Amino acid sequence: MRFGGVFAALLLTAAPLQAAAPAPKPPANDDCLACHEDQSVKRANGSSVAVDKAAFASSVHGAAGASCVDCHQDLAKTADFPHPEKLALVDCAACHASEVADYEKSVHAAERGKSKASKAAWCTDCHGIHDIRPSKDLASRTNHFNLPTTCLKCHGNLAVVPSAGGPPVNQPALFHDSIHGRALEKSGLKFAPNCSNCHGAHAIRNPKTDLESAVFRTKIPATCGTCHEKILAEYSDSIHGTQLAKGNAKVPVCSDCHTAHAITEATDVRRLAILHQCGGCHETSLATYRDTYHGQVNALGFSRIATCADCHTAHQIHPAGDPRSSVAPPHRLETCQKCHPGATANFSRYDPHANTHDKGRSRLLWATALFMKILLAGVFAFFGIHTVLWFPRSVKARIDARRNGRGAGDGQGEG
């Protein structure tokens, strides 16, 4: 893009020269600066017209030798100075046609199209005006490391970007603390993604409604997979990945478990939260997990115990009937042994999702549960009634005992 820009800028400086013959001589940069360097020259509304000469000189356009009228083309034909206050909007597309064409597909352009008052970003909101630096420049607003701060100007500010229903979410703040944000901003890794790596640079499409968005639900695995290549291969092969490929949009994609912006390592908090992600669809599995020691200890708030991914793996999830599954007979013992070294084949016959209501799954367990239920109900029904009947009689017995002057309780002469 930088070379394209420079090339276009060079072209621009040449073009007006050829067409200059009939028109008045366009003003040189110094002519413009005669007024525009003066901090005291103001518009009718009181705002300054000053342009920072040095900032322009060090900008990508200034460095390429572009002149003011290359962008402010309507002034190239003007002879009368000072010129009217209202000028034509600078058309970046004159040089940056493909970038602007991409921008036109974006949610930003769509928002601006809806209302003239829209605050949605356009070229200058991200790139600046006279001080535009190439993205490679570490001081550029659109430099890889600075982009989150640039997006944050609007996306961290609910007055500019209101929440689209639901509780307001400060995505950039979540990003700062995420593993991506810390790698980018604290560790300065050029491989760490910034906003544009997932959302695109100019064609930032609505991820909720635009099927072409790189972060539209069904596109997310492919987008994350551009960096996480091996995980994408594993996921694509899994039951979730193959279902997604068949068009089942209910299967989990990366962001369902890892979140969109607050992506962290698999910390203890994540290990506890994952149950609710998986359990959102696999309700029975979560319920039966809760009946076992794994699930009970986990629910008490301790995470150093098997949760979903410890047995089923995180990305290579296959149905238990599939021999590739980590819980299928060929791999099951090996999976148990990850935490239970020395476990035997018998040990791995333990059912970590035993269901006392499912007669077909284990008749023995179902019958035992039924027996226990009857035993408990029987004992408590019998002694419940026994106690309720005894109580009033016992009150009367105590009163009688006191009346007869005989001690009650432990016989310590209270009566």
Add this chain to the structure above:
Amino acid sequence: MAQNAPASAGPIWVRRFDRFDRSLHILLMASFLGLSLTGVPLLFSEKPWAGTLSRLFGGFRSAATLHRVFATGMLVCFGSHLARLGKRLFGDKEYGILWGSSSLVPQPRDLMDLVRHVRWFLGRGERPRFERFTYWEKFDYWAVFWGMGIIGGSGLILWAPKFWARFLPGDLFNVALLVHGEEALLAVVFIFTIHFFNGHLRPEKFPMDTVIFTGVLPLEELKHERPAEYERLVAEGGIERLASPAPTADRVRKSRIVGTIAVSLGLLLVAFTLIALLS
């Protein structure tokens, strides 16, 4: 004879439980409370109080270790009880513990006592003339005996699953886990409600019956509560041998403190349990 003692000597006290019985009850009580407090949180793991209780014992690993310590205490309790039964039976030839008036084995008279007791509840008859052990005391005893087998057995299996898996199929651990939890729930709720009421909290006994801690009770109380035992002892001439000095004030105070702590902990735990079960 006891009833000929001068009235001025104050109440006459008789022994009901010897030192061994009382020690056994203390050990059983302490280990049962410990097992309950470290085990019940697992049954209601999703309740906030369960996590708090578990953290109070230093987290699930530490709670699990303590659970095994208390379990060892209970096993010692059960083992020494069995050993004593063996000694009484084979050493002292005390066959009376197997059947008869002072035996804990359920007998036809217990069923009759139950029927009479319920009639008495309803105001339709006299209070049954109980012997040394009433039918509900026998139920308590055998419930604990059964519980020792079921909870203790399943607990030992769950203690070392890798060891047992050398001989037993893995799905037996599912059964062990289920019965351990359900039977424990039965034991906890039963002991902390029914046993507490029958033994301590019912109005005639409230706030507690310290006989299990002091070992002695006034003769009058024995006469009133267990007339059949009293009459048998008189007839057999054994009542003098049981005559005891009154418990010292210090012993009564200590008994009440221990009893109050145990009953309070139990009631607190059962309150949480019942709220969790009913919510």
